[in-house]
Amino acid sequence: MRGRDNSIPGFFVFEGICKSTTFAIQNNNIKIIKAIKQMSENKRGYLSTGNQKKVTTHRLREMKQQGEKISMLTAYDYSMALAIDQAGMDVILVGDSASNVMAGNSTTLPMTVDQMIYHGKSVMNGVKRAMVVIDMPFGSYQGNPYDAVANAVKIMKETQADCLKLEGGKEILESVGALLNAGIPVMGHLGLMPQSINKYGTYAVRAEEKEEAEKLMEDARLLQEAGCCSIVLEKIPAALAGKVTAELTIPIIGIGAGPHVDGQVLVMHDMLGLNKGFSPRFLRRYANLFDEITSAVQQYIHDVKSSDFPSAEESY
Numbered sequence: 151m152r153g154r155d156n157s158i159p160g161f162f163v164f165e166g167i168c169k170s171t172t173f174a175i176q177n178n179n180i181k182i183i184k185a186i187k188q189m190s191e192n193k194r195g196y197l198s199t200g201n202q203k204k205v206t207t208h209r210l211r212e213m214k215q216q217g218e219k220i221s222m223l224t225a226y227d228y229s230m231a232l233a234i235d236q237a238g239m240d241v242i243l244v245g246d247s248a249s250n251v252m253a254g255n256s257t258t259l260p261m262t263v264d265q266m267i268y269h270g271k272s273v274m275n276g277v278k279r280a281m282v283v284i285d286m287p288f289g290s291y292q293g294n295p296y297d298a299v300a301n302a303v304k305i306m307k308e309t310q311a312d313c314l315k316l317e318g319g320k321e322i323l324e325s326v327g328a329l330l331n332a333g334i335p336v337m338g339h340l341g342l343m344p345q346s347i348n349k350y351g352t353y354a355v356r357a358e359e360k361e362e363a364e365k366l367m368e369d370a371r372l373l374q375e376a377g378c379c380s381i382v383l384e385k386i387p388a389a390l391a392g393k394v395t396a397e398l399t400i401p402i403i404g405i406g407a408g409p410h411v412d413g414q415v416l417v418m419h420d421m422l423g424l425n426k427g428f429s430p431r432f433l434r435r436y437a438n439l440f441d442e443i444t445s446a447v448q449q450y451i452h453d454v455k456s457s458d459f460p461s462a463e464e465s466y
């Protein structure tokens with residue numbers, strides 16, 4: 151359900167579609183004005199926004215040291231980022247999974263730097279507290295460190311995000327080092343790396359065999375030595391993820407990597423049940439928004455067809 155506030159022309163307000171979740175944004179003027187205020191305050195400061203402390207790379211390290219688990223979720227647009235940030239998320243990932251869940255592509259490969267910037271900017275407009283990480287898309291950093299820095303600087307300048315995530319270990323170490331030398335925080339991503347799906351030919355669990363597990367461990371060490379602030383481990387055995395987490399001092403965030411890690415990340419559409427066709431073992435669904443949307447839309451269609459909507463109270 152969407153509404154237009156006439157006092158702010160062109161500004162669309164998302165009203166939560168699932169009454170049972172804490173992600174609902176209520177459609178009243180005070181909330182809208184607060185949201186806009188937050189949006190503009192956001193642009194002023196980097197590490198501190200009003201009374202709220204921004205989650206930084208330093209804070210993530212502190213959380214690992216204190217044994218506090220890190221929560222991370224993807225977002226791709228302003229309205230959802232606003233709700234997720236207000237719910238208290240530590241890290242928001244503008245994932246290139248936008249290719250799958252926003253654009254309907256079967257892989258993440260088609261995403262471009264400009265498309266990631268569009269999603270990144272939209273998310274940054276809604277976020278006050280969470281650390282925002284943006285995926286560098288396929289082809290934007292694997293070629294050489296010069297192109298990697300040019301693309302990374304463009305993403306950082308145009309979005310004002312906090313960190314960039316790159317998939318790979320030893321093979322992309324030069325690009326990782328170049329970004330870090332330019333002062334750009336880097337989050338690594340090992341295990342199942344969706345940008346390499348055509349090389350694997352399958353989305354099956356990675357690093358089950360000794361050789362691949364040893365390479366993953368070595369890659370994680372190299373990324374830490376290079377200066378990465380954190381690493382995402384995707385779809386690998388829980389025991390291996392636990393071993394990496396215990397050995398490394400930087401925070402390890404898992405997705406399908408079991409419980410022995412420093413934090414968890416999920417794709418927002420999957421955990422909210424917007425993406426019904428995707429049900430891997432590691433996914434826990436916290437809502438069933440696809441069905442909620444369908445029944446809300448059906449109700450609206452019914453109300454229009456039966457002339458129940460708009461009522462006298464909803465007319466001028």
Ligand code: KIV
Nearest residue numbers: 224245246247405415
């Ligand atoms: O693009 C993405 O959403 C990701 C997560 C799966 C970690 O990289």
